[in-house]
Amino acid sequence: MTSSAAERDLRRAAVRVTKQRVAVLDAVRRHPHADADTIIADVRGELGSVSTQAVYDVLHALDEVGLIRRVEPAGSPARYDPRVGDNHHHLVCRRCGRMVDVDCATGAAPCMEPVAAQGFSVNEAEVIFWGYCPDCQSLGPTHAG
Amino acid sequence: MTSSAAERDLRRAAVRVTKQRVAVLDAVRRHPHADADTIIADVRGELGSVSTQAVYDVLHALDEVGLIRRVEPAGSPARYDPRVGDNHHHLVCRRCGRMVDVDCATGAAPCMEPVAAQGFSVNEAEVIFWGYCPDCQSLGPTHAG
DNA sequence: GCATAAAATGGAATTGTTCCAGTTAACGAG
DNA sequence: CTCGTTAACTGGAACAATTCCATTTTATGC
Known part of the structure; x- marks a missing residue:
């Protein structure tokens, strides 16, 4: 198996490269904004089995090294976002929880003002x-309207 | 005991006025940005005893009626903020968790842009x-630096 | 290959919060 | 002001997401 993108990125971040880590990073990239459960399920699909703990550990480690x-x-x-290095924000659907990235619309980090x-x-x-x-607008609020 | 501010506000919000509700609303106003535990402790101090559940119920109800x-x-x-009706934001200390209100510094709701x-x-x-x-700046980050 | 420190495992434990069935109490009608 | 209805409260169990712990495994430097 040749060195994958995830593998290279891990090595560059100076952390140990394990199959669990590669699988978790790949899973987050495949499912942007997924929660831990989704990642765990995906990684289990890839590797056959991983401990819940290992996935949480890896998610923390990856977050820590950026x-x-x-x-x-x-x-x-918690959701995990593979897009890093910029300061983009998020748009979340109140009904279904769907999350998408948004660039700061009013310019560069306008909200950093009150430093x-x-x-x-x-x-x-x-x-x-x-x-x-878009999908949930037609359905109207289920709760918390 | 004459009608307190909390009592009047509850009545105006068209919800039943109970001693638990008055106590919880007062507690939130006494401790802005406190968490449920703090509110529960404060309310127990006032009333002698309340069920944990009652406090959670009241916090939800008060949130719902605004x-x-x-x-x-x-x-x-979760923290509970007695200041409502404006769209102010929050400043949170990474070390001690202290939270303070901030008005949106760049004008009126600039961040609503990407409508x-x-x-x-x-x-x-x-x-x-x-x-x-201010207190934690001198101490430096404990974690999550 | 070997040593060593980091990572993974499995299982139990925590934290914050909610669900549930039963009791109590607020408040509108009579 | 008593009664009925319905919302609110109680106590205890349940839950979800996450973390802690002791042990075993494995990646990487020598």
Whole structure:
């Protein structure tokens, strides 16, 4: 088996390369914004078996070295985003939970403005837009309307 | 005991007024951005005893009628904010979890811009600024640096 | 190949929150 | 102001997502 993209990226990030790690990174890339359960299921499909713990460990490790990004919308388990290195934001459907990327529409990181508000030193602005995805608009809100 | 502010607000919101509800609303107002545990402890201090469930129920009810607002920063239990009706955002300390309100610094709801992005209909923009509070800046990051 | 430290395993434990069935209490009608 | 209806509260069990722990396995440097 030749060196996959995931494998190279892991090696470059100076972390040990294991089949579990390669599989998890590939899974996140195949399913952008998926939750841990989805990743675990996908990885099990690839490798036959992996411990739940291993997947959580890998997701943390990948997040730490910046190969993936953890996003945690209110009321949802954590999601994992393979797109990193830019400061894009997210749009989440209130009904089905679907999540898509959005570039900061008003320019470069407009929301970083209040850098020194109340004596805080701010280094990240996390923006989540809530609404309804195309499929769910017709159906109307199920709850939390 | 005369009708308290909390009591009046509840009545106006057309929900039943119970001592638990009054106590919870007062507790949230006394401790802005507190989590459920803190509210439960405070309410128990006031009333002697309340079921955990009752407090959760009330918090949900108050959120639903718009008397409080639920905020859920990543990695933290839900917090409850008594300030409602405006679209202010939050600043959260990575070290101690302290949360403060911030008005949207770049004008009126600048982050609502991508209203129709990708076919979604957006009706809320949630912004969380991450950084270090004045007290924690000197101490440096404990983790997640 | 061998040593060693990092990663994976499996199982139990936590945390925050919700579900459920039964009891209590608020409040509108009489 | 008593009664009935229905919402709210109680207590206890259940749950989902995640983490902790001790042990075993495995990737990588020498």
